[in-house]
Amino acid sequence: MMRFLLKLNILLLVISLVGCGLNSPAKKPQDQSPNQQIKQVQFDPQLANDIKKQIKTINGVKDSTVVVMNKEISAAIKVTGFHRFRLKSIKEEVHQKIKDMNKDYTVRVTSDKKLFKQLRQIEKQVEASPQKAPPDIPLQLHKINEDMQG
Template identity: 25%
Template sequence: MFRLLKICLLLLMIVPMFIGCQTVDEEQYEGSGMIALHNKEFQDFKNKADGAKREVRQMEQVDRVRAVAIDNDIYVGLAVSGFDRFFLKDIRKSAQDQVKKKYKKENVHVSTDRKIEMELEDIERELHTKNMSKDQLRKKLDKVEEDMKG
């Protein structure tokens, strides 16, 4: 009985290691147009978005920042509360200038709209949890840009 228990415990420890240590096969993503999490282009997008977040987080008026980047576009959603809400236009302009200073060649889109910030948060979460094609990401961000204008 004790020996059977040892064998079961050993299997319970070894099997998850083999399951968790599987490598991702890039070939499965090539034909489907999916972005693998370790894809260099995806990492470039993520690095741009993270850099934009760092720049804007330094502003004391901003409570939360969400950012997603694709190609030459960076979309930034800001959460501003309290008295600072009276100065949303100035805060947006300042945030855009800070990101533009760091990423001169990029198109920077900044919004303080709560809906836009939530949509960007959802897109960020999907990028980290699912494999999304670049076209799917572009469609979602085009919708966000349209909402920013409308």
Template identity: 25%
Template sequence: MFSKIKIVKAGLLIIMAIGLCTGCNGNHDQHPNKDLNNSQVSKPISQSVANQATENIILEDEISKVMAVNTDKDLLVAIKVKQFDRFRLKKIEKKINSDLEKQYPDYSILVSADQKMYFELVKLDEKLQKNTMSMENLKKHTKKIKSLMKEQS
């Protein structure tokens, strides 16, 4: 009787292991990027202007974090200001905006210290890093973010 119980337990254990292995080995999509648009970009969109702006802005004492994204005509920058400098938020935004306008006169520049704008630019930058965005989509997203930034001002 004791050996029959062991045989039944071993059989159940083997059946469960086979069930788990076949359940985990189900249908996987052949195209993991099937949710991407057909207008995928073969080369990444240059963010050199945004990267340079980020490097310059982060050197400011009152800035803790910076996120920037650029198109061929626009430069969107979102900043996070250190806690005690939040009282001078508008002044800091204007200073950074004027500095960037001097450095990049060919670009339309918007600077915001709003956290929502920061997170929107982080999401947009992640998509750019994954190379899943065309220039058209980038312009559409930046237009949406620009309208949000202007609304906040």
């Protein structure tokens, strides 16, 4: 019986010590050093719509989605039927048309269906509120851009 009580006391002591460690205050975002600067992110839905209009003029492109963040243009296209046989040349034509319109921008174009869907979701969020887009969008967009081939 005495051993049981001793083990119980030790167990309660360990639990209370571990529990106190979990309740320690977490660092707050304002505790960060002042040297860390938050980069301002700007979206341009108007430019994105202008680019989409230009992409629609290219033969074989069924649909497109475009997001413009800072000086980066991310575009995804859907190509119809037999035009998929010349997918590479269509992507190059889309890329060149966007680049000609916006020489100071980095341009990325994809025809990947999964990336199209992800980019479309971001486009809708940005169109809904370009000034107050969710803070995780730049990270999502960066990941999509890394996954693009061109």
